[in-house]
Amino acid sequence: MVKQTKKNTNQTLALAFALFSGLVFGFGLILAGMANPAKVLAFLDLAGQWDPSLGLVMGGAIAVGIIGFKLASRRSKSILGLPINLPTSRTIDNRLILGSLLFGIGWGLVGICPAPAFVLLGTGSIKGIVFLLAMLVGMAIFEVFDTKNK
Amino acid sequence: MTIDWNNFTPWAALAGGVLIGISASLFILLNGRIAGITGIIGGLFKAAKGDASWRVAFTLGLIIAPAVWLLFAKLPTIKIDSNVELLIIAGLIVGYGARLGSGCTSGHGVCGISRLSPRSIVATLAFMGTGFLTVYITRHLIGA
Structure with a gap:
């Protein structure tokens, strides 16, 4: 008890x-x-x-x-x-490199990465919310097509 | 390269960084978790029972930060020049890429490098590299 x-x-x-x-x-x-x-x-x-x-x-x-x-x-x-x-993984694989290269491109296009996207939501910024929603869709697309963890 | 001394804010940047480091340290020492937003949100897509609440709580902290900040001070300038189309494209790429690469600026850039993880060092070099390159291309080759 x-x-x-x-x-x-x-x-x-x-x-x-x-x-x-x-x-x-x-x-x-x-x-x-x-x-x-x-x-x-x-x-x-x-x-x-x-x-x-x-x-x-x-x-x-x-x-x-x-x-x-x-x-x-x-x-x-x-x-x-x-x-x-x-994290226990020590392998530097293609997923890690390709994913990070892609992430950097998106980050460089508009200057927003995942954590600040949530802060922008809190400021009520419409453009921030648009980015955040697109980012969540991007993550969902990853989940749908990701075969490694299934 | 010319340094923009007028907009260079070394002390605020350093102090903000220290706060981020304190947050990441508290989170691993108290909650036993990595303060990596991509992993925290990604885990919500297939969270096991009892594994979702801490993720939501941390994210909620990020979301309410501007409102709590406003209780004490004015928010600093926030400026988004990109148009909506570009924000959507960039958002999709950031979301997909960060998940594929198992982390973003917080998880790899702050927590991973603090752990001296070779994976995170490689990831950070990769996204910083394409970040610099993308801005170079959009501002100095096709933009302006």
Whole structure:
């Protein structure tokens, strides 16, 4: 009984922290300028008036992330007692490369990647919502034609 | 290459990056999950029972971020110059490509590189490469 309650408490906490993590992630994107497609494109435009800001976003995120993931790799369970799900695949295959090349093309066309698309939805931007819906359709098309996981 | 010093925002960029790193660290340490949006959303298409709620919660956090931000400050400029047709094409490519490549800027670029994953380093080089190339082609070869 006590154990059951503790489990439920942890599940509720886990959901609250998931929401909180998403919120902090969103704040980071907004503060960094990643939620502004024009700024993202200015970073990707090496040959034009180059705005190097987003390089620092990656740098800052990775500097902190390295510590977080190092600490996580030493644990068998998360602080809330949940399993730690780290990707196990080590193979660099065609799917990885082709998919990433494609993703970069779409990103370079408009300056929006998946996480900022959700932040744009939250700002009520119609164009942001159009992109988000198309992105979800793109993901659904992948699910339909993906044969590897079936 | 000319650096656009007027629009260069090093401190906000660095601070925003640190927040993203904190979020990713909290998520793996507390929830045991990777803060990769493509994987989080992709998992919703075939989520097993009990596996959907944390995905929805994280995504909801992203969606409400601008509203919560507005409680404390004005939102910075958000400018989308692309037309609707291009947004649809790009959205389709981003969605399909990121799923095929098992991740995007958050999953590979932030979390994967933080784990020093060779797969994520290759993926990030690939999408940064075509990102730079695409902007070069659209702005300097066919655009303008």
